[in-house]
Amino acid sequence: xxxxxxxxxxxxxxxxxxxxxxxxxxxxxxxxxxxxxxxxxxxxxxxxxxxxxxxxxxxxxxxxxxxxxxxxxxxxxxxxxxxxxxxxxxxxxxxxxxxxxxxxxxxxxxxxxxxxxxxxxxxxxxxxxxxxxxxxxxxxxxxxxxxxxxxxxxxxxxxxxxxxxxxxxxxxxxxxxxxxxxxxxxxxxxxxxxxxxxxxxxxxxxxxxxxxxxxxxxxxxxxxxxxxxxxxxxxxxxxxxxxxxxx
Amino acid sequence: xxxxxxxxxxxxxxxxxxxxxxxxxxxxxxxxxxxxxxxxxxxxxxxxxxxxxxxxxxxxxxxxxxxxxxxxxxxxxxxxxxxx
Numbered sequence: 001x002x003x004x005x006x007x008x009x010x011x012x013x014x015x016x017x018x019x020x021x022x023x024x025x026x027x028x029x030x031x032x033x034x035x036x037x038x039x040x041x042x043x044x045x046x047x048x049x050x051x052x053x054x055x056x057x058x059x060x061x062x063x064x065x066x067x068x069x070x071x072x073x074x075x076x077x078x079x080x081x082x083x084x085x086x087x088x089x090x091x092x093x094x095x096x097x098x099x100x101x102x103x104x105x106x107x108x109x110x111x112x113x114x115x116x117x118x119x120x121x122x123x124x125x126x127x128x129x130x131x132x133x134x135x136x137x138x139x140x141x142x143x144x145x146x147x148x149x150x151x152x153x154x155x156x157x158x159x160x161x162x163x164x165x166x167x168x169x170x171x172x173x174x175x176x177x178x179x180x181x182x183x184x185x186x187x188x189x190x191x192x193x194x195x196x197x198x199x200x201x202x203x204x205x206x207x208x209x210x211x212x213x214x215x216x217x218x219x220x221x222x223x224x225x226x227x228x229x230x231x232x233x234x235x236x237x238x239x240x241x242x243x244x245x246x247x
Numbered sequence: 248x249x250x251x252x253x254x255x256x257x258x259x260x261x262x263x264x265x266x267x268x269x270x271x272x273x274x275x276x277x278x279x280x281x282x283x284x285x286x287x288x289x290x291x292x293x294x295x296x297x298x299x300x301x302x303x304x305x306x307x308x309x310x311x312x313x314x315x316x317x318x319x320x321x322x323x324x325x326x327x328x329x330x331x
Contacts, residue, residue, distance in 0.1 A: 128294055131287070131290055131291045131294050132291060132294035132295060132298060135266060135291070174287075175287065176287075177287070178287055
């Protein structure tokens with residue numbers, strides 16, 4: 001006897017959907033005809049415009065991802081407006097660009113709280129809603145190639161992303177038959193790299209990437225769409241999107 | 248603290264089963280593996296009880312592993328409510 005496929009997501013929570021990759025994810029979910037509830041510390045004009053254009057399919061609020069009570073209240077409000085949630089994209093994160101020996105304990109705690117604890121708590125909340133609501137769902141973690149390869153200046157950040165990949169696999173096991181859980185692990189985005197590296201370094205990294213180009217959000221979004229909407233039976237996996245730079 | 252009766256919990260358990268096109272038998276002696284009531288079904292039941300109580304029922308896995316029959320499920324939920 002086999003279980004039926006887990007249906008495509010119809011109402012997705014996206015953390016950190018106000019700009020960059022998060023905003024692109026929100027737009028693409030709407031393009032697929034699904035509903036989306038997204039929060040960020042600051043709601044950008046771009047996100048406000050999306051909410052205004054799709055008032056029945058978008059719920060937006062300014063929420064700090066580390067404030068568990070506020071996040072739970074946000075999801076309850078989103079469900080009142082949009083209906084039961086059955087999808088989650090854990091996207092919100094803060095970055096790091098400091099050697100471990102020069103990173104304060106307080107900064108390490110901040111990175112762990114935002115990039116690991118907050119998504120674990122958010123996942124718990126959404127999984128509880130999925131179990132008591134539609135019964136099935138899909139969860140995607142946005143992690144990083146840093147979880148698998150060493151890069152200077154990213155010790156705490158890498159630890160959190162590796163932690164999320166590990167948690168994702170365990171969620172896939174615990175929620176078996178009910179939830180598809182996967183990660184997407186992008187390489188460095190061209191925009192991020194250009195902010196901290198010079199053109200010469202950027203050219204070198206690009207040359208060492210087999211596809212000859214760094215990652216852009218539009219490379220990552222279709223993979224997240226696939227994990228949210230397609231019947232692939234992919235579960236408990238981390239999909240690396242880096243142009244082959246890490247092979 | 249308001250509590251949910253054993254009969255109410257049993258009805259909720261039946262509802263969890265019905266969502267999967269299964270039927271909850273009358274006998275509380277019925278083994279769970281015989282009716283296909285799995286650990287995630289217990290989680291779904293606990294969440295339904297939580298919604299009624301407006302309180303979280305958090306518990307560790309070892310307690311859950313000792314549950315074998317329909318009656319065990321109802322007893323376990325009773326115990327969790329007493330701990331609130």
